Amino acid sequence: MLQFTVHHTSGQARRGTLTLNHGVIDTPQFMPVGTYGTVKGITPEGLKAAGAQIILGNTFHLWLRPGLDVVRQFGGLHRFIGWDAPILTDSGGFQVWSLGAMRKISEEGVKFASPVNGDKLFLTPEVSMQIQTVLNSDIVMQFDECTPYDVTRGGQKHITTESEARASMELSLRWAARCKAEFARLENPNALFGIVQGGMFEHLRDASLDGLAALDLPGYAIGGLSVGEPKDDMLRLLRHTAPRLPANKPRYLMGVGTPEDLVAGVAAGIDLFDCVMPTRNARNGHLFTRYGDLRIRNARFKLDERPLDETCTCPTCRQFSRAYLHHLDRCGEMLFGMLATTHNLHYYLQLMRDMRAALDAGTFDAFVTQFRADRARGV
């Protein structure tokens, strides 16, 4: 089930509530990525404390490990991983696409060898729906082909052409229809989202959206952005596509992005985001703060007694100095990844809370101006 209500708008930006089988989400909202049924470096308790209301799981990875026999025994992903709030799962399409030369795409689906044990596997729209039904995720994503921005052939960069992007988008549309049929056949009680593709071409995005709208799905995502294209292209396609998605349904921008991207996304009318950036960057010592980003490995932090962000209320900033984090990172200590992950997720989720509060208060434009000024200030 899915219920979606938009409470306020400010320009294209929307403030809403999304009700799913495992709970209610305030939108706009950010989803931490938990590839293997764990958001790396943080407990479910820590996620809740940081304000996470929904997390993302990767169908491809969970299919391979722990495998469906295990998840089925636990009655779905929620109980297996100890997370009782909503979960969105992707379709596996992006991951098999990322296998590059190791996979073979046909009308029927994608053949590939398991990177875990070499088993020959065949992922199709139907199989993706079957897996996600076992996972029992609250939001199920259609199986799609992520149209690349460019590919390398014989050492040469080749930027995807209009006809290539069209063919790919049309394949994803046909797969969307197959997903919808299989999802219904499986009597999956959750919500299936369609994914708008079309590469860097506005008219293809429109065609994709028209095709998906005809399927009358409960939510829509924008895929194929942040896949290597220049930032201007990303913003151009985002601003073209987001406002054209059905106004009464949740809109999800897949795999994006920086704090600036989230603000641009909300301003363009997006309700849901996911990205590995806060968690992956945390482990690499890249920390987000109100006043810009900070590379903790830098020697200038060696004796710095201040918290990462003096305005931050997260457990890391309340208890630990930059100097201590610098030390932990230099020593390769696990605690560094844990504290950095907690901080970065708290930053992302606090940014979403701040945007929601500004939308509630009718001060979103002023918030955006202040956000940009703060971030430009520097730490």
Place this chain on the structure above:
Amino acid sequence: MLQFTVHHTSGQARRGTLTLNHGVIDTPQFMPVGTYGTVKGITPEGLKAAGAQIILGNTFHLWLRPGLDVVRQFGGLHRFIGWDAPILTDSGGFQVWSLGAMRKISEEGVKFASPVNGDKLFLTPEVSMQIQTVLNSDIVMQFDECTPYDVTRGGQKHITTESEARASMELSLRWAARCKAEFARLENPNALFGIVQGGMFEHLRDASLDGLAALDLPGYAIGGLSVGEPKDDMLRLLRHTAPRLPANKPRYLMGVGTPEDLVAGVAAGIDLFDCVMPTRNARNGHLFTRYGDLRIRNARFKLDERPLDETCTCPTCRQFSRAYLHHLDRCGEMLFGMLATTHNLHYYLQLMRDMRAALDAGTFDAFVTQFRADRARGV
């Protein structure tokens, strides 16, 4: 400062209270090891929740990283690492000894090259006291030479002889006197412990103890056990030495050991323990439970919905199944190390709580019998 009170005894076992500059410790007590100013895989908050009252830091490691300039700026280790309860630091002796061929021992001290940057360093009893004074640890350990059980020379195992063990023990005694003098000169307000050496020879242990007792230090440790000797030798020397340590002062068994070793240590009259076993083994998938040890990587746990230990009240056992932990371990996920560390430390600290409760109730012998029967049962 140090105050130590023994409340009850049961045979050689003692139930006491140890007051140090940063707080009060119930004894017998186990100290988690925080080599670089962090117990790997757990926050200070998590340590407190598991029941830790005191942690151990490694002088050698902290001297190299973050270095004394950083710790001095924070006024000591406690504030730098965010741990407000007592800390014991070792002397660096064991670590430089572990460098093997890379170090050169003389009467004056130990010369070695920094494993971090190759700098030539010289660790002496005086330098060790100076470093530990900057660290401001509540318990300062004397600089000693850890007498090896055996050494490999030209591919041959050579077991330390009586005369070698005697020379090494006598060097440690002379170093103890230099430590005491330097500790006084520095006006260090904490407590200096001596370390009984003497290898596998009872009469050398007695001679070491006599020499140290003459220095009238506030506490004594047994060093040089669990260094490769057969378990029977370890227990023989433990049972010989522990009851001979001054009865009115805390007794610390260094670097030991398994749950069975802790129970044997308490029964022999030991008050303090430290060991990397609960934390290191956790990260390697070796988990301790009431009913024996468990290797989570074993395929038989793949579908096991039970917690690690049905009688355990730790956050890991309250929330997660063996199957989930098995999955996290197989995927190399950080959360595995976090949850396993929390459980193993909780197990060790609960074992100490249980022993203290049995000593308080006058039921220590019955506790030991039940402990052995439970552990032999198997998971």
